[in-house]
Structures are given as structure tokens and as C-alpha cells.
Amino acid sequence: MGGTDAKDILGLPKTPLSLTQEKKSRPQKESHRKPDGISREVYALTGGVAPLMPSIDVTHLKRRPPPDEKVAWQWLPVKSSARNDDLQLFHWVRVVNDVPPSGDYSFAKYNKSVDVLKYTDDEYENHLTDPVWSKEETDQLFEYCERFDLRFTVIADRFPLSRTVEELKDRYYSVTRSLLRARAQSPSDLANHPLMKEPYDMTRDRERKRALSMVLSQSRHQEKKDAEILAEAKRITEMRLAARRAAEPDVPANENIGSVSPSSNSQLPATAVAPSTLTMADYASTLASLRMLHVYLRTYGLEQMVQAASSAVGLRTIKRVEQTLQDLGVNLKPKVPTKTVCDEHLELRKEILTLLNLQKQLQYKESEGSSHREGAYASMPDTPKDRVFASEPFSFGAERPIKKEQKRKGPGRQSDTPSPAHKRPRKLKASDL
Amino acid sequence: MTSSSSSKKQAQDPPETSEPTLKSLRTKMTKSDEKKKLKDIEISVPLVYGNIAFWLGKKASEYQSHKWTVYVRGATNEDISVVIKKVVFQLHSSFNNPTRVIEEPPFEVSESGWGEFEIAITLHFHSDVCDKPLSLYHHLKLYPEDESGPLTMKKPVVVEHYDEIVFPDPSESFLARVQNHPALTFPRLPSGYNLPAPMQVDDNGKKKRGDTKDHSMGQWFTSFSEADELLQLAAARQQVQAHIAKLRRQISLLEGQNQTVKTGSDP
Numbered sequence: 001m002g003g004t005d006a007k008d009i010l011g012l013p014k015t016p017l018s019l020t021q022e023k024k025s026r027p028q029k030e031s032h033r034k035p036d037g038i039s040r041e042v043y044a045l046t047g048g049v050a051p052l053m054p055s056i057d058v059t060h061l062k063r064r065p066p067p068d069e070k071v072a073w074q075w076l077p078v079k080s081s082a083r084n085d086d087l088q089l090f091h092w093v094r095v096v097n098d099v100p101p102s103g104d105y106s107f108a109k110y111n112k113s114v115d116v117l118k119y120t121d122d123e124y125e126n127h128l129t130d131p132v133w134s135k136e137e138t139d140q141l142f143e144y145c146e147r148f149d150l151r152f153t154v155i156a157d158r159f160p161l162s163r164t165v166e167e168l169k170d171r172y173y174s175v176t177r178s179l180l181r182a183r184a185q186s187p188s189d190l191a192n193h194p195l196m197k198e199p200y201d202m203t204r205d206r207e208r209k210r211a212l213s214m215v216l217s218q219s220r221h222q223e224k225k226d227a228e229i230l231a232e233a234k235r236i237t238e239m240r241l242a243a244r245r246a247a248e249p250d251v252p253a254n255e256n257i258g259s260v261s262p263s264s265n266s267q268l269p270a271t272a273v274a275p276s277t278l279t280m281a282d283y284a285s286t287l288a289s290l291r292m293l294h295v296y297l298r299t300y301g302l303e304q305m306v307q308a309a310s311s312a313v314g315l316r317t318i319k320r321v322e323q324t325l326q327d328l329g330v331n332l333k334p335k336v337p338t339k340t341v342c343d344e345h346l347e348l349r350k351e352i353l354t355l356l357n358l359q360k361q362l363q364y365k366e367s368e369g370s371s372h373r374e375g376a377y378a379s380m381p382d383t384p385k386d387r388v389f390a391s392e393p394f395s396f397g398a399e400r401p402i403k404k405e406q407k408r409k410g411p412g413r414q415s416d417t418p419s420p421a422h423k424r425p426r427k428l429k430a431s432d433l
Numbered sequence: 434m435t436s437s438s439s440s441k442k443q444a445q446d447p448p449e450t451s452e453p454t455l456k457s458l459r460t461k462m463t464k465s466d467e468k469k470k471l472k473d474i475e476i477s478v479p480l481v482y483g484n485i486a487f488w489l490g491k492k493a494s495e496y497q498s499h500k501w502t503v504y505v506r507g508a509t510n511e512d513i514s515v516v517i518k519k520v521v522f523q524l525h526s527s528f529n530n531p532t533r534v535i536e537e538p539p540f541e542v543s544e545s546g547w548g549e550f551e552i553a554i555t556l557h558f559h560s561d562v563c564d565k566p567l568s569l570y571h572h573l574k575l576y577p578e579d580e581s582g583p584l585t586m587k588k589p590v591v592v593e594h595y596d597e598i599v600f601p602d603p604s605e606s607f608l609a610r611v612q613n614h615p616a617l618t619f620p621r622l623p624s625g626y627n628l629p630a631p632m633q634v635d636d637n638g639k640k641k642r643g644d645t646k647d648h649s650m651g652q653w654f655t656s657f658s659e660a661d662e663l664l665q666l667a668a669a670r671q672q673v674q675a676h677i678a679k680l681r682r683q684i685s686l687l688e689g690q691n692q693t694v695k696t697g698s699d700p
Contacts, residue, residue: 291601295563298477298597328669336595336659339477339618344666351673358680365687 070097080105116146117179127178133171137161145172166202166209173200235312239281246288282308299333302342309349321352474620476600476611478516479508482554483593485653486575489545490586497545499575502650503552504541508595508657511616512643514538516562516598523553538643549573556598561606567598589650595657616644 076093081104093100119128119142124135133141144155150172156165177195191197218226286308290301310318325332330348334341486501493499505520507513520540524531525548533542554569574592577584600607612619645651 290599293565294600294602295558295565295567296599296601297567297569298599301599324673325669328672330665330669331662334662336657336662337597338479338659339597341659341662341666344663344670348666348670348673351670351677355673355677355680358677358684362680362684362687365684365691369687369691 071095072098074100076100078105080108082108082111114146114150116142116150117176118142119175119179123179123182127182128175130171130174138171138175141168141171142175166205169200169205170202232312236281239285243281243284243288246285246292282311298337298339298342302334302337302345305342305346306349309346309353313353317353317356320356321349324352324355325349474603474608474622476603476608476617476620478513478598478600478617479595480513480598481506481508481593481595481655481657482569482571483591484552484571484573485650486573486590488575488584488586488589490584496547498547500543500545501573501575502541502543503554503571503573504539505554505556505569506539506541506645506648506654507616508597509615510644510646510648510651510654511614512538513540513616514643515611515614515616516558517556518559519557521553521555521557521566523555525550525552539645539648547575549575561604561610563600569596589653591653591655593655 072095073092074095075090076095078089078091078093080089095101124138128138129135130138140160141155144158148154148158152165152169152172156163156168159168173195177199180193180196283305286304290296290304310321322332325348330345334345482503482505484501484503486499488499489497503522505513505517514537517540519534519536522533522535522542524533524542524544525546527548528544528546535542550573552571552573554571555566556569557566558564571592571594574590577590608619608622611617645654648654
């Protein structure tokens with residue numbers, strides 16, 4: 001097709017051979033392509049090749065009604081069981097062979113309603129009296145319940161006396177329960193009724209709604225804190241379980257972590273406390289597992305304890321601890337691992353972790369402060385450049401100015417850390433001992 | 434737990450090579466100090482393991498360039514066979530009988546060769562000590578770190594590592610047998626706890642001495658002292674603690690500032 005056109009444009013002679021060839025090939029191709037039931041263009045959309053498994057049954061696409069049926073559309077009156085008034089409505093109805101469709105209006109089945117119990121006055125006197133609720137109120141409540149299909153928010157809105165949604169719910173459900181109980185032929189009948197199985201508890205409902213609104217109104221920051229605390233709590237409980245199973249009685253109980261309350265004041269202290277209690281459980285379980293071995297090398301034992309200490313922190317913090325140890329001139333793995341040395345080493349690592357934690361806290365507090373004061377952008381999280389101790393190794397005897405921690409802050413921040421070199425007290429050196 | 438133990442430990446001299454004195458170990462103290470259970474007692478055996486390698490110089494051939502000895506000894510050169518029954522050295526498969534079992538002190542294997550490889554050293558203990566063996570791994574070193582220097586026949590390449598075997602819950606019979614032995618650190622027993630007297634075995638004449646104090650290569654042994662390391666650690670801890678205090682002050686200062694800002698009106 002394109003070939004001959006091009007040749008035409010260029011003015012090239014079309015050889016009779018090629019022409020006949022093309023003519024022959026074209027009809028052949030087209031006869032392959034001739035689809036059944038769908039137009040050629042649509043078929044071409046699928047790539048011009050029939051799918052291996054026909055995704056659409058092609059015969060369905062242009063199905064025409066069987067010729068023996070006669071279909072007409074008529075404007076007819078319609079009756080619906082959903083309506084209980086006499087309003088006569090008209091619809092277009094598909095009539096087949098002059099027979100209009102039978103049966104109820106097809107959408108009537110969706111007209112569900114709630115089965116609100118009706119009590120007699122006697123029943124009220126015997127079972128349903130309540131100091132807070134008068135009979136009139138209760139009657140009104142039930143009428144509304146029926147009218148509004150138990151949509152309590154709507155009922156609460158329209159109720160003449162101002163009552164909370166929970167109170168209305170409580171009254172309705174307790175009345176219904178008492179009625180059911182009173183009317184039941186035998187207690188077993190009732191057992192499966194959903195209202196009896198799960199009774200409505202007003203205080204719980206209130207609590208639930210309050211908690212929900214608190215969660216919804218949480219700032220993203222609080223969300224993160226909560227997630228952190230929950231993760232810690234989960235880990236603590238797991239550790240505690242492991243430690244308890246290992247029959248080590250030294251795990252301290254910390255109830256603060258158990259109850260998660262998203263209040264900003266308790267956030268930071270909680271997260272600061274959480275790592276330490278977590279690792280106490282870790283140590284206990286590590287010690288227990290070491291004991292199980294009956295014999296182990298002290299270096300191995302130290303390794304395990306160090307791992308336990310680092311289990312609650314990320315890789316970056318671990319690297320920072322190691323960097324700090326190097327800066328202080330301490331071997332990452334003690335050369336003479338006696339018991340005292342190993343204990344001291346572990347204590348040092350723990351203290352460094354505390355130090356790093358405090359640094360983070362300080363930065364957070366500073367960013368909080370600066371954002372309150374200036375509305376400035378929160379300071380950047382600390383980078384590997386923030387090193388507490390000098391980058392040169394701690395040396396015995398030599399005087400070295402220890403560099404201050406470098407922090408990147410937003411503009412206009414009030415610095416409350418003293419300027420370097422003169423205010424910072426000279427670090428204790430080994431030669432002083 | 435461990436912090437209380439380090440503060441409550443008996444002030445002892447760190448183990449030096451030449452002092453085979455008895456040291457009583459601090460028990461692992463728990464918060465409930467009053468009920469010192471037997472299980473908080475541990476016995477530890479300080480060890481040194483490694484190798485010494487001599488270059489053979491003129492007598493060196495392509496496949497036998499060095500003469501080396503791999504060994505395990507007590508850190509204070511005391512006799513560790515009180516605890517260790519036998520030591521199995523697993524050499525490179527190219528050696529004849531690569532599994533060398535040494536059942537008597539000194540626990541060492543001497544060979545000649547040219548290659549450096551990892552040796553698995555498995556310590557088997559007496560039955561009243563522990564059923565399970567313990568493995569150490571040592572990379573045999575023949576060539577000195579300083580590659581440029583000339584190889585000398587006189588000075589060997591020595592690589593030694595210090596470590597301690599810890600028995601966290603020793604049996605009574607074990608405790609009884611080894612009390613007062615210089616090769617290990619014996620724990621302080623809770624008051625009122627009496628061990629049966631050890632069986633007196635007259636082994637001075639019959640058995641070969643098992644300590645390595647007069648070892649032929651003793652001059653090359655390293656003496657490991659915990660003093661330096663302790664000093665280092667103490668200094669480091671003080672620094673860190675000082676810094677922690679400083680940060681805490683800063684934080685409480687900031688908290689005070691933040692409070693005043695929050696209660697004040699926003700600009």
C-alpha cells in the first residue's frame with residue numbers, strides 16, 4: 001500500500017511484477033484478517049492477531065435478540081412494595097411478546113428496615129422503668145428509632161430533650177435487652193441474638209470515640225512518636241518473655257511503657273527510658289543464653305553483650321559508638337579481655353549510647369525551641385560529622401583543643417553553648433590520674 | 434547488674450605474668466545481693482594462644498621455609514591441664530595427619546612449612562568440668578608485618594592472643610577439685626558455703642610438670658596486663674560521663690526556655 005504510493009510520489013515506474021505480487025499478497029493478508037463480529041479497526045487495535053484465548057466471546061458482541069421474540073418498550077404504571085402510599089409512578093418497561101414483566105419492582109428488595117420492638121404499657125411498668133428516663137421520653141425515643149432506622153445521630157439531633165448519642169443508644173439497647181429477656185420463652189432462644197451476645201456499654205463507647213478523635217487530631221510528629229513507643233513496648237514485652245523463659249529473675253518491670261498515652265510531655269522521657277529498660281531485658285536474656293552454653297570464651301561473651309546493647313539501635317548509631325570509642329583511644333575489642341576489662345568496656349559502651357541519646361534529645365529540644373521562637377525550619381538531623389570528641393586520637397600527655405560539636409541550625413538561633421576553647425573545661429587525661 | 438559488680442569488686446592487682454598468686458574473683462552480683470545463689474559463681478581460666486615462627490634461613494627450602502609452633506598456654510604460664518583434658522589442633526589438610534591430638538601439657542604442635550592458614554584449636558575439658566568442647570581459631574602467621582625488612586633467623590614472628598574461658602555454672606566437684614589452683618581465677622563463695630577438701634594427689638614427682646614457666650621459647654612469650662586497658666577505659670568513661678552531665682544541664686536549660694516561650698504569646 002505504502003510502497004506503491006511512495007513509488008508514485010517519486011515517479012518510479014511500478015514494475016508489473018511487483019504490482020501483481022502486491023495485489024496478490026494484499027487480498028491474502030486481508031482474508032486472514034477478516035474478523036467475525038467486530039469491525040476491522042477494532043481488530044487492528046489488538047495488534048491484528050487473534051488472541052490465543054479469546055478474551056471476549058466475539059459472538060456476544062453483536063448479539064441481537066432472537067428473532068422470535070418481540071420486544072417493545074412501554075410507558076407503564078409501576079407498583080412497588082417499598083411504597084406504602086398510593087402514589088402512582090410510571091416507568092419505561094421492557095415488554096417482551098406483549099407480556100409485561102411480573103414480580104415486584106426490582107429495587108424493592110433493597111428497602112430494608114430495622115425491627116424495632118414495641119412494648120406495651122404493662123411491659124413498661126414491669127421491666128423498663130428507669131430513674132433517668134420517663135415513659136414519654138422512652139416512647140418518643142422508640143418512635144424516632146423506628147422512623148429513623150436507628151440512626152442515632154439523627155435521633156439525637158431531633159430529640160426534644162438534649163441527650164447525648166451514647167445516652168440514647170444506652171437507653172434503647174438496655175430496653176430492648178430487657179424486653180427480649182422478658183419475652184423469651186427460654187433463655188437459650190436468646191443466646192444467639194446479637195444484642196444479648198454483645199451488650200452495649202456506654203462508657204466504652206465514650207472512651208472509644210474519645211480515643212478515636214485523639215488519634216485523628218494527632219499531629220504527624222505525635223504519630224511517629226506513638227509508632228516508636230509501640231514498637232519499643234512490643235520489643236520490651238518480647239524480651240521480657242524471653243528473659244522470663246530463660247529463668248533469669250532480674251528483669252525490672254516498667255509500667256510506663258505499657259500504657260501508651262500520646263501526650264507530648266511524656267514523649268521524650270518515655271523514649272529515653274525505653275531503650276534502657278529494653279536493653280536490661282536484653283542483657284538478662286543474653287546472660288541466660290550464655291549460661292546455657294556451660295562454657296564460652298570471654299571475648300564471645302562480650303560480643304554477645306555488645307550485640308544485646310546494640311539491638312535496640314540502628315546501624316548508624318552503632319557506627320557512631322564505634323567512632324567515639326576510637327576517638328577516645330579505646331580498642332574496639334579489648335586486647336586483654338579480663339572480667340573487669342570486659343565489664344568496664346560494656347559500661348563504657350552503654351554510657352556512650354546514653355550520650356548519643358542525649359545529643360539527639362538536645363538537638364530536638366533546640367529545634368523545638370527555634371521553631372517556636374522564629375518559626376524557622378527545624379534543624380537538620382545530626383550527621384556523621386557531629387563527633388563529640390576530637391578527631392585526633394586521645395593521647396596521653398599532649399594538650400589538644402577538643403573541637404566542639406558541630407551542628408547545622410536554622411537562622412537566627414540563639415546559641416546557648418559556650419564558644420569553643422576557653423569555656424570548655426580541659427578534658428581529663430590519663431596522665432592526670 | 435554489671436555496674437554494681439564493677440563498683441563492688443575486690444581491689445585486686447591485675448594478673449601479671451610472674452605472679453601465680455590466688456585471686457578471688459568477684460561473683461556476678463545481682464540486685465538481690467542477699468541471696469547469693471550458687472549459680473552466680475563463675476570460674477575463669479585466662480589463656481594465651483598463638484604461634485611462634487622461625488625462618489629457617491639457609492636451611493629453608495621451598496616447602497619448608499619456616500619452623501613454627503602453635504600452642505595454648507595459661508596466661509600466667511600455670512598448668513592448665515587441671516581443667517583441660519586434651520587439645521585438638523586441626524591443621525591444613527596438606528599436612529600429614531592434620532588432626533593433632535595433644536593430651537598432655539604443653540599443648541602445642543610444632544611443624545615446618547611455608548603457608549599461613551587458619552588452625553582450629555579445640556579444647557576438651559575433664560568430665561567434671563564440662564562436656565562440651567570449646568573452639569578457638571588462630572591464623573598462623575609466619576611472615577612479619579613489615580614486609581620490606583629482611584627475614585632473620587634470630588627473631589621469630591610471634592602472634593599471641595589473650596582470652597579467658599568462662600565456666601558460668603561450675604559443678605561442686607569441679608569447684609572442690611580446683612580450689613586454690615593458680616591456673617584459674619576462683620570465685621568468692623557465698624559465706625557459709627563449704628567445699629569439700631580437694632583430694633590430695635601427689636603429682637609432683639610422678640607427673641611431668643604442666644606449666645610453661647620454663648618453656649624453651651618462653652622468652653618470646655608476651656605478658657598481658659589489664660592495667661593499661663583499664664586505665665584507658667577509666668579515662669574514657671570519665672570523659673563520657675562529664676559530657677553527659679554537661680548535655681543534661683543544657684537540656685534542662687532549654688526546657689526551661691521552651692516553657693517560657695510556649696506560655697508567652699506568639700509574635
